Amino acid sequence: MRLxxxxxxxxxxxxxxxxxxxxxxxxxxASDGKTAERIAxxxxxxxxxxxxxLPDQDxxxxxxxLRQLGVSAPVLILSARRSVDDRVRGLEQGGDDxxxxxxxxxxxxARLRNLLKRNSPATSESTRLRVLDLELDLLRREATRSGQxxxxxxxEFVLLEYLCRNAGRVVTRSMILDKVWGMRIxxxxxxxxxxxxxxxxxxxxxxxxxxxRTLRGVGYVLKDx
Amino acid sequence: MSxxxxxxxxxxxxxxISLRATLAFACGTMLVFIFLHRFVASDIQRRGDAWLSGxxxxxxxxxxxxxxxxxxxxxxxxxxxxxxxxxxxxxxSVGASNDSVFFLQTNGDGSLMLWVxxxxxxxxxKAIQADRIVPGxxxxxxxPGFGVPFRVxxxxxxxxxxxxxxxxxxxxxxxxxxxxxxxVLLWLLLVFLGFSIVFFTTKxxxxxxxxxxxxxxxxxxxxxxxxVPIAARNDEVGNLALTLNHMLDxxxxxxxxxxxxxxxxxxDLRSPLTAIRGKLEMSLSSGPQSEPSEQIVxxxxxxxxxxxxxxMSLDVAEAKADALRLNRVPVDLDELLRVMIDLYxxxxxxxxxxxxxxxxxxxxxxxxxxxxxxxxxNLFDNEMKHxxxxxxxxxxxxxxxxxxxxxxxxxxxxFDPEVFPHLFERRIKGNKSTGHGLGLAFxxxxxxxxxGTVAAFNCKEGGARLAVNLPLLAISAGQVVASRKxxxxxxx
Numbered sequence: 001m002r003l004x005x006x007x008x009x010x011x012x013x014x015x016x017x018x019x020x021x022x023x024x025x026x027x028x029x030a031s032d033g034k035t036a037e038r039i040a041x042x043x044x045x046x047x048x049x050x051x052x053x054l055p056d057q058d059x060x061x062x063x064x065x066l067r068q069l070g071v072s073a074p075v076l077i078l079s080a081r082r083s084v085d086d087r088v089r090g091l092e093q094g095g096d097d098x099x100x101x102x103x104x105x106x107x108x109x110a111r112l113r114n115l116l117k118r119n120s121p122a123t124s125e126s127t128r129l130r131v132l133d134l135e136l137d138l139l140r141r142e143a144t145r146s147g148q149x150x151x152x153x154x155x156e157f158v159l160l161e162y163l164c165r166n167a168g169r170v171v172t173r174s175m176i177l178d179k180v181w182g183m184r185i186x187x188x189x190x191x192x193x194x195x196x197x198x199x200x201x202x203x204x205x206x207x208x209x210x211x212x213r214t215l216r217g218v219g220y221v222l223k224d225x
Numbered sequence: 226m227s228x229x230x231x232x233x234x235x236x237x238x239x240x241x242i243s244l245r246a247t248l249a250f251a252c253g254t255m256l257v258f259i260f261l262h263r264f265v266a267s268d269i270q271r272r273g274d275a276w277l278s279g280x281x282x283x284x285x286x287x288x289x290x291x292x293x294x295x296x297x298x299x300x301x302x303x304x305x306x307x308x309x310x311x312x313x314x315x316x317x318s319v320g321a322s323n324d325s326v327f328f329l330q331t332n333g334d335g336s337l338m339l340w341v342x343x344x345x346x347x348x349x350x351k352a353i354q355a356d357r358i359v360p361g362x363x364x365x366x367x368x369p370g371f372g373v374p375f376r377v378x379x380x381x382x383x384x385x386x387x388x389x390x391x392x393x394x395x396x397x398x399x400x401x402x403x404x405x406x407x408x409v410l411l412w413l414l415l416v417f418l419g420f421s422i423v424f425f426t427t428k429x430x431x432x433x434x435x436x437x438x439x440x441x442x443x444x445x446x447x448x449x450x451x452x453v454p455i456a457a458r459n460d461e462v463g464n465l466a467l468t469l470n471h472m473l474d475x476x477x478x479x480x481x482x483x484x485x486x487x488x489x490x491x492x493d494l495r496s497p498l499t500a501i502r503g504k505l506e507m508s509l510s511s512g513p514q515s516e517p518s519e520q521i522v523x524x525x526x527x528x529x530x531x532x533x534x535x536x537m538s539l540d541v542a543e544a545k546a547d548a549l550r551l552n553r554v555p556v557d558l559d560e561l562l563r564v565m566i567d568l569y570x571x572x573x574x575x576x577x578x579x580x581x582x583x584x585x586x587x588x589x590x591x592x593x594x595x596x597x598x599x600x601x602x603n604l605f606d607n608e609m610k611h612x613x614x615x616x617x618x619x620x621x622x623x624x625x626x627x628x629x630x631x632x633x634x635x636x637x638x639x640f641d642p643e644v645f646p647h648l649f650e651r652r653i654k655g656n657k658s659t660g661h662g663l664g665l666a667f668x669x670x671x672x673x674x675x676x677g678t679v680a681a682f683n684c685k686e687g688g689a690r691l692a693v694n695l696p697l698l699a700i701s702a703g704q705v706v707a708s709r710k711x712x713x714x715x716x717x
Contacts, residue, residue, distance in 0.1 A: 009499075011496075011497075011500035012499050012500045012503065015500065016503065019503070019506075081492070101495040101498065102495060102502045104502070105503060105507075181567075181568050183598040183602075186536075186599075187606055188530070188606055189572060189606045189610065193572075194575055195571055217521065218525070
C-alpha cells in the first residue's frame with residue numbers, strides 16, 4: 001500500500017511515518033503543497049493523508065488541485081480545527097474522511113483501513129464472523145463461544161461485532177462511541193469501559209482464554225491469536 | 226416581514242405621527258383664519274359705516290335745503306333711491322327691487338314723514354324707536370320681518386326732523402359666508418393633503434427603519450456578513466444605517482479575530498499535543514507488550530483530558546461570544562436520549578443510580594447533532610459525578626410552545642448553595658467535584674447557541690432540577706430576544 005503523507009510539522013510527520021511503516025504502509029512524505037503535488041503526480045498512491053494547515057497553501061485547495069490532476073485516491077484529512085469547515089464536510093461526502101488533532105494512532109489506522117475498504121471492489125459480505133472459537137451469526141444476531149450461545153443484548157451484540165470486525169487491531173473509546181453509538185463525544189466518565197467489562201463478563205467465561213484485552217491509555221483489542 | 230406589514234395601520238408610528246402633525250396643523254390654520262375672518266368682518270363693517278355716515282350727511286343736507294313743498298317728498302325720495310343704488314358689497318344677482326337699503330324721515334314728534342324702501346316702513350320705525358337710535362356713529366338694528374339686521378345711521382336736520390339711513394348687513398354676511406365656505410373647503414383640502422404628505426413621508430422613512438430592523442434581526446449568530454440596507458439620502462435614517470453597518474463591521478472584525486485567536490490557539494496547542502501523544506503511543510507499543518509503563522499510560526490519559534478541556538473551553542468561549550458555528554440537521558431528541566441512556570445505564574447502575582425517561586415519543590428539532598450529543602453527555606456525566614448511590618434521575622421530554630423541554634430531576638443532595646448562583650459560569654465546580662468545571666457552562670452555551678435556555682433549581686423536597694429548553698426550529702437572533710422576553714414575563 002503506497003501512502004502519501006502531507007504534513008508540515010516535522011515532529012508529527014516523523015512519528016506518523018514510523019508508525020505507518022510499522023503498520024505496513026509504504027510511506028512518502030511531503031512538507032508542503034508544492035512538493036506534495038510533484039510527488040503525487042509521479043507515482044500512483046493508494047491513499048493520502050493531508051494536513052489542512054500547510055505553509056504554502058490550504059490543504060483543501062491542494063486536495064482539489066490533486067483531484068483535477070487526476071489523483072483519485074481517497075484522502076484522510078488531518079485538521080487542527082475542531083469545528084469542521086463546510087468544505088471539509090463537502091469532501092467528507094465525496095468519500096474522504098477527516099480526523100481532528102490530536103488523535104490516537106489506532107483511530108488513524110482504522111480510518112485509513114475504512115477508506116481503503118470503501119475504495120476497493122466490494123467483497124461479498126459474509127453473514128458469519130469467526131474469531132478463534134468465537135462465532136457471530138449476523139443474520140440471527142446470535143453469538144457463540146465454543147458452541148455455547150452467549151446471552152447478549154442487541155447493543156452488546158453490535159459492540160462485539162465491531163470488535164470482531166477489527167479483531168487483532170486496537171480500537172479506541174471514541175471509535176467505539178462513533179461506530180456503535182453513532183456519536184463523536186468524549187465523556188469524562190467510564191461509560192464505554194463499563195460496557196466492555198459487561199461484555200467481557202459474558203464472552204470470557206471462567207476457564208476460557210480471555211479474548212477482550214484492555215490496552216490502557218489506548219483502547220481495546222479482540223485477540224485473534 | 227409579512228407579520229410586520231399585517232399589523233394594523235392604525236397602530237403604526239407613521240399613523241400616530243401624521244395624526245398629531247395634522248391636528249396641530251389644522252388647529253393652527255383654523256386659528257389664523259378666525260383671526261383673518263374677524264379682521265375682514267370688522268373692515269367690511271367699517272367701510273359700510275363710513276359709507277352710511279357719508280350718505281346720511283348728504284341726505285340730511287338735501288332734506289335741509291329742499292323746500293318743504295309738494296315736491297319735497299319726490300326730491301328727497303329720488304335722492305334716497307339714487308343713494309340706495311350705490312350700496313357697497315351689493316350682490317349683483319339681486320334684482321331692482323331693493324330691500325337692502327331703507328331711507329326713513331321722521332318728524333320731530335317721531336311720526337313717519339318719508340319712507341323709501343321695501344315694505345311700509347312702520348316696523349322699521351318701531352324698531353328704531355324701541356332701540357332709541359340717536360344721531361352719531363352707526364349701530365345695529367333688528368327689524369321684525371327681516372332675517373338680517375340693518376346697520377343704521379341717523380342725523381338731525383334743522384327743521385327738527387330725523388333722517389335714518391339703514392343698510393342691510395345681508396351683503397356683508399354673504400361675503401363673509403362665502404369667504405368662510407371657501408376657507409373650509411381649502412382647509413379640508415390642505416389638512417388632507419398635509420396628512421397624506423406627512424403620513425407617506427414618515428411611513429417611507431419608518432419602513433426603511435423597519436427594513437433595517439428586519440435585516441439586523443437576520444444577522445444571526447453565524448452570519449455576520451449581512452448588512453442593513455443603506456438609504457439613498459444622507460439623512461438621520463441613512464446615518465443610522467451607516468452607523469449600524471459600521472458597528473457590524475467592527476463586530477465582524479472582532480468576531481473574526483476571536484475565530485483567528487481560537488483557531489491559532491487550537492492549532493498551536495494541538496500540533497504539539499499530537500506529536501506528544503504519538504510519541505507516547507509509540508513508546509507504549511515498542512515496550513514489553515504485557516507490562517505497559519504506568520507513567521506513559523497516565524500521561525496519555527492526562528493528555529486526552531487536556532485535549533477534552535481545550536476543546537470544551539474553546540467551544541464555551543465561542544458560544545459565549547455567539548460565534549459557535551452550527552450545522553443544523555433534524556435531530557430526534559427522544560431517540561437520542563434512548564441511545565444515551567443505553568450508553569450510560571451500565572455505568573450508572575454500577576454506581577447504584579437509576580435513570581428513567583418519560584417521553585411522549587419522537588421529538589424532532591433542527592440542531593447541531595454533534596453539539597447536542599455532547600450537551601446530553603455532559604448532563605449525564607454531571608449527574609454521575611455528583612449523585613451519591615441509590616439515587617434516581619428522571620428525564621422528562623415534552624414540547625412546550627414550539628420548544629423541546631427537557632427536565633432532569635434527581636433525588637440527590639441538590640446543587641451546592643455556594644456554587645448555585647454561578648452554576649453556568651466557566652470553571653465553577655463544587656468542592657467535591659472532580660471535573661474541569663466546564664460541564665454546565667457548556668450545556669448553557671450549547672442551549673444558547675440554539676436559541677434556547679437552561680435553568681437550574683433546587684427542589685423543596687430535595688434534589689436538583691435542570692430545565693433545558695430548545696426551540697424546535699432555527700430562529701433568528703431578534704426572535705430569540707423576543708422569546709426570552711416572553712419567558713421572563715411568563716415566569717413572572
